[in-house]
Amino acid sequence: xxxxxxxxxxxxxxxxxxxxxxxxxxxxxxxxxxxxxxxxxxxxxxxxxxxxxxxxxxxxxxxxxxxxxxxxxxxxxxxxxxxxxxxxxxxxxxxxxxxxxxxxxxxxxxx
Amino acid sequence: xxxxxxxxxxxxxxxxxxxxxxxxxxxxxxxxxxxxxxxxxxxxxxxxxxxxxxxxxxxxxxxxxxxxxxxxxxxxxxxxxxxxxxxxxxxxxxxxxxxxxxxxxxxxxxxxxxxxxxxxxxxxxxxxxxxxxxxxxxxxxxxxxxxxxxxxxxxxxxxxxxxxxxxxxxxxxxxxxxxxxxxxxxxxxxxxxxxxxxxxxxxxxxxxxxxxxxxxxxxxxxxxxxxx
Numbered sequence: 001x002x003x004x005x006x007x008x009x010x011x012x013x014x015x016x017x018x019x020x021x022x023x024x025x026x027x028x029x030x031x032x033x034x035x036x037x038x039x040x041x042x043x044x045x046x047x048x049x050x051x052x053x054x055x056x057x058x059x060x061x062x063x064x065x066x067x068x069x070x071x072x073x074x075x076x077x078x079x080x081x082x083x084x085x086x087x088x089x090x091x092x093x094x095x096x097x098x099x100x101x102x103x104x105x106x107x108x109x110x111x
Numbered sequence: 112x113x114x115x116x117x118x119x120x121x122x123x124x125x126x127x128x129x130x131x132x133x134x135x136x137x138x139x140x141x142x143x144x145x146x147x148x149x150x151x152x153x154x155x156x157x158x159x160x161x162x163x164x165x166x167x168x169x170x171x172x173x174x175x176x177x178x179x180x181x182x183x184x185x186x187x188x189x190x191x192x193x194x195x196x197x198x199x200x201x202x203x204x205x206x207x208x209x210x211x212x213x214x215x216x217x218x219x220x221x222x223x224x225x226x227x228x229x230x231x232x233x234x235x236x237x238x239x240x241x242x243x244x245x246x247x248x249x250x251x252x253x254x255x256x257x258x259x260x261x262x263x264x265x266x267x268x269x270x271x272x273x274x275x276x277x278x279x280x281x282x283x284x285x286x287x288x289x290x291x292x293x294x295x296x297x298x299x300x301x302x303x304x305x306x307x308x309x310x311x312x313x314x315x316x317x318x319x320x321x322x323x324x325x326x327x328x329x330x331x332x333x334x335x336x337x338x339x
Contacts, residue, residue: 028160030164030167030168033164045178045179045180047161047164047179047180050157050190051189052193054193058193058195066112074112076160
């Protein structure tokens, strides 16, 4: 599947953010999308987390387990695996190595 | 939870959607399910997950396009792309199972009706004479025919789900395929020249073999859950 640079970038970043949120606490799909939006990622359509969750499971970075939720219905709750924690660390390192230079470039470019 | 239980849960929960959302979600289900080479368990798990999301989002006053974007088909393709692929092994076993059950049913119906017609109305013969070679070719053709029919219908469903095709067009297409299927089904044995050793068996034997084989497949299915 051909993807634009923009959507590839966004996907990679979204993946990292999802790993970070799941690392803080186990969440189910809807909860995760609400959290992403609360952090301000409102540009992403909510449903786009599901292809990503599937991919992260395939890559064994997260695992989902069906559990009874407090409100009744069974829900799939996700947690990070060991590999997932490694991948999150890797993402943080990569993000830091890009974030500052890009900010600097954009600031200069803006002048 | 087994995929059958998840499907039941899904059927139940779907009722909480509004008419419009339900229709949209059902189209998604049809489209995703008919892409048959993916794990059923994984497929049903993600379908239920999406449905739960949809129901909750609806309660929070969100629209379908806020959740799935503006191109539903593209969204479904993305999901399908990420569902872990089913081991081919299971598909082959499933295909073999359906093929045997289908042949058993044909022999049963053909054997019993031919026997009945001969017994009660003295029409036709109570013995089936066929040559082994062409018999096997006919069986092969029947299996191929079933395979093609299933493939074509699945493809048709996939292509038309999000197109809002008129009911009568859908009906006409289905009717056309079925007519072609029945015509070929009828003419294949007549078109294949006989070769190989000739065998004669009482026609009721064919019915009995078909019936026993069919019951056998049901027992095997209970044990191994090919279709459950």
